[in-house]
Structure formats: structure tokens, C-alpha cells
Amino acid sequence: MFTRFTSGLKPLRISVQAIRTFIPTVKASSQTPTVFEPLPSKRNGQSVMKYLHEKLTKKYDPTGKRTALVDQQKGLRSGDIIKVTYLDRTSVVGQIIAIKRSVRNVGTNILLRNKINKLGVEVRIPLYNPKIRNIEVLYKPKKYMPRRKHFYIRNTKYDVGDVEAFLSREKRKQDS
């Protein structure tokens, strides 16, 4: 129906009426303008944000492990204790108090809380950061606190304690 104008090829002169029948003002005359065919659609016609999201998740999470971690049903929950190890062998341990899931974006992050020397520290870690080597689940409680975001536990009797000490206590309990 349409042809693309390329050098050496003469554009096919077609009646514009064929595609623009809904415009009654155009008179079908010998001088109807040629309408050139649109350029081939990019990304197989997929929307940019969807395409980019799929590409980036594949890049930063080829195995799908990280995405599974923040799955709404089977993934992590506020109250779990995790350990994030970086490529330079440093690591952060803490209890999850919130997971921010972003839509069509690799901006998903996990908010961890811990107590060091009786002082509360919090770190929000981007899940898909290429600097992260591994995310390990250390502890899952039997009973979870209500709500998905645990901001309310800060400085109350439900607050997280020293997570490392808690874990070693739990381990001793299991061993005995």
C-alpha cells in the first residue's frame, strides 16, 4: 500500500484517499499528495518503559533471584533478617522494616534496621545495584508484626535489638 522513499527508487504515487477516506475535504484529483509509508516500528512496537525495564532487569538480575526476593507473596517480608554482601566483601546485616517496590523500574529497595552499640542505624539498599554480590536470608520469624511497613516500631518496645546478638542467641537455642 505504501512505499518508503529511498534513493534510486521512485516513490509510488498513490491516492491519499485510500488511507484518508475519513477526510471529506480532500478532493480526489490528479494532484493528490503522496503519503509515504511510516518508518518501521522500533522494539517490535513495544512501549519504551516496558522494554527498558525488561532489559535492565535481565542485565542486573539474569537469574531472576533478586526479583523473586521481593515477590509480594513468596518473597521477603518486613520482619525478616537479611545479610547483604557487597563485591568488596563488606556486608550489612539488619531486619527489614520496609520494602519499596517500584513499578517498571529497577529502583526497588529494602530498608534495613539494626542496633549498633544500642544506637539505631538504618540503611536503604537498592536491590539491583551491581555492587551487591549476594543477599542472604538469615532469619524468618514465626509470627510477623502487622502492616507491611514497620516504621512504627522505631523506639518502641517492638523495636529491633542488636540483630547479630539476636541471631547468635537463636543459634545457641537451636543447638541446645
Next chain:
Amino acid sequence: MIYLKSLLNVIDNSGAQVVECIKVLRHGPRNFAKVGDEITVVVKQARPLTAEITGSSANNRVKRRDICRAVVVRTKAPFRRPDGSTIRFDDNACVLVNKNGDPLGTRVSSVVAQELRNSKYTKIATLAPKTF
């Protein structure tokens, strides 16, 4: 976000316990101090002097109403690292320093932010039991 009148805990053995910010140094008039920034403080609450304390730490001890310089080492307001993570502590804290940037005390008792390692206050980071 440390402004004029912000109260901070002091985590060294200089004798001060609570200080109040009276000036954020080297910043614009509407700006605030972050981790690693120097501020001028006035000591609001200090540990009483006892005979047991001797040596260099005794000379550097500060009293209530003393005005000194301090470096912010922890903030309650979250701050961002280049890798996209944000850090937040449960209190605002500082370490008293002299005009050359050396700490007045000889010990830092609690955790400090990692940003101090790459700043000119490396000594505070090495004194601290843990950086986060």
C-alpha cells in the same frame, strides 16, 4: 540537617555530653550541616571534673558554656551515598575538635558514619569502634 539551635550528643571523652549548634561553618546562610561538616557549638551539659582524670585528656576537658568546634558524625536525617543507598542514624552526634581539626578527646565511644574515612577527619573514624 544540623541548624542553629540543634542539640547534638557528644560521643568523645572531652567531657561534654550535649552541645548546641550556634554556627554552621563554611555554608550558605540557609544551609545545614551534614556528616563531616564542621560546626561551632556551645556546651550545654558536661560531665563533672573528677580527680581521677589526668593526663592530656584532663587538659582538653571542656566545661558547661564553653564554645568549641565540632564535627558532625551522625545525623538523624537520611543522607545518600553514591551507590544509591541512604543511611540514617537514630540521633545527631558530633565529636569536638580544635581549630586544626584534631579531636579534643582521646576516645570515640560509638559508631560514626563511613563518610569521615575519606574526609580530613580520618582520625575520628579510626578512633571509633565501628563505622557504618
Next chain:
Amino acid sequence: MLSLGFKRASVARSLEFTRTVAQLTSIHAVPSVKTPVGRVNHSLEASNERKCLLTRPGLLGIKRGMITWFTDSGESYAATVIEIDACEVIQNKTLSTDGYWSVLLGQVDKLKNISENNLKKFEQAGVTPKHHIAEFRIRDGSGLIPVGTELRADYFAVGQQVDIKGVTKGKGFAGPMKRWGFAGLPATHGVSLAHRSHGAMGGNQTPGRVLPGKKMAGRMGGKNCTVFNNQVLYANGDEGILIVKGQIPGPNKSFVKIRDALKLYGKSLLRIKHEKEGGVVASSS
């Protein structure tokens, strides 16, 4: 012109008085010289020389939204995704025909509801009719691009700086606190129904009127806005995706103009002339 035959020395020496004929040169005898017309600063040529311009046109794109972008070294930035969809050259404007050099670009193919007049223009260019047309002025003819060429996202190099122009989000009729950042009036101390209004407008007797340009409540947003020196993080021609660091004006799906950073790569003809001559030109940052 009038030369009388006075001779002072002779007067002093002897009281002789000689009178010669007064000589007047006729105006018509003087050969006329055409004074060169002074350079008019308001002329198109002069303004063309003064204008700080780029050597090549930019691109047209569609804002698609913001994402988190990680570099290979693990740094993260907030970034904006721009789609480059069928951005083609429609027309070249030249100095001889239009008085200045520029390239007309169009983006997003549009097959419905185009007037026949416009259809003819697109036919001339040999491109599909477009949704959005914009013009980029360039410094000289060397930057013209053949009509009908498709410009892709990889037109820009990763790491270079670009300026992006768009229309800001319309905020409607906004008060002075939102529109201009005024402090408003106190919450108490007798203030009634005017907590978010501006204060005084100016003097009572002098000047006795509100000066033009006074910041007041009114329509906010919906205006052209350019962000300067945004770094290109990613550019892929096949995918038609351009990602820049930071934020750009306007809502998602809005049309934007992207060009090389004018403050870094732009130069005026006058400046180039001065540099060639080796003249002292105040170096711009």
C-alpha cells in the same frame, strides 16, 4: 573656502593693502563621495553573527518517565527516559532564501487529520506526515542535513552534555506562595483570611502604582523551560532510547527538544572571527 588675500607680515612691514578676488569653490565642483552606510545592529545579518549557535541541529523526543540508572561502577542516578520516534529532516533553511541557517525536524508519524497543504510539504520532503515539527537554528551551512534523513538516538554520544527544552506542567492559577515562594502572612496576630497572600505591593504615594513585573498570583507552569547540561547516560539508535541524567521539564508523553549543550559547544560567528584574528576575546566558561 573663502580666502582673502591678507598678508599679515606685509601689513606689519608696510601698509600695503592688496585685494584679490574672493575664491569660492562651487559645491558642484567637489567630487561626491558616497559615505558607507553604517552597520545596523538590528539587522538580521548582525544578529546572525552575534547569536551563539551550534554547528548541528538537535533531536526531537518524547519524555517517557524516570528510572534509576546504575553505572558499571555501581553508582546510581535518577535518570529520564526519552524516546526518539521517527525523527526526520523536513526542510533546510538557508541564508540566501530565508536569511538564516536552520533545519526543520519532525517527529512521530501521523496518518490522520492532516490538511492537504501540510501533506504537500511532507511530500516534498519525502517523509511521512509528522505530529510535531520544530526548528533548530545552526551556525552555518555545513550543519545542514539532507531532507528525509532519519536522526537516531545515537546522534548523541554517551557522556556528552545536552540541553533539553520542554513545556512545564501547568499548575493552573497559583498563589504567590506557590508561584514565587513568598513567605505568606502570619498564622495569628490578627491575620484573617490572608494567610497565604502576598504582603505590600509597593509605595502608596510614590510611585503610587504597582510597578510592572510585580510578582503576583496567576497562571503557573505551562511555559517553555530549558534544562542545561544534562549528561547523556545511554543512547541506542535501534531502540530509539535516549537516557539523560536528572530531570527534564514537562509531564510524561510530552514533546521535548534536545540539543548539544549550548553553553559548552555553542559559539557565535563573531567569536570565531575574533579567535581567527587572534584578537583578545573574553573567554567564556
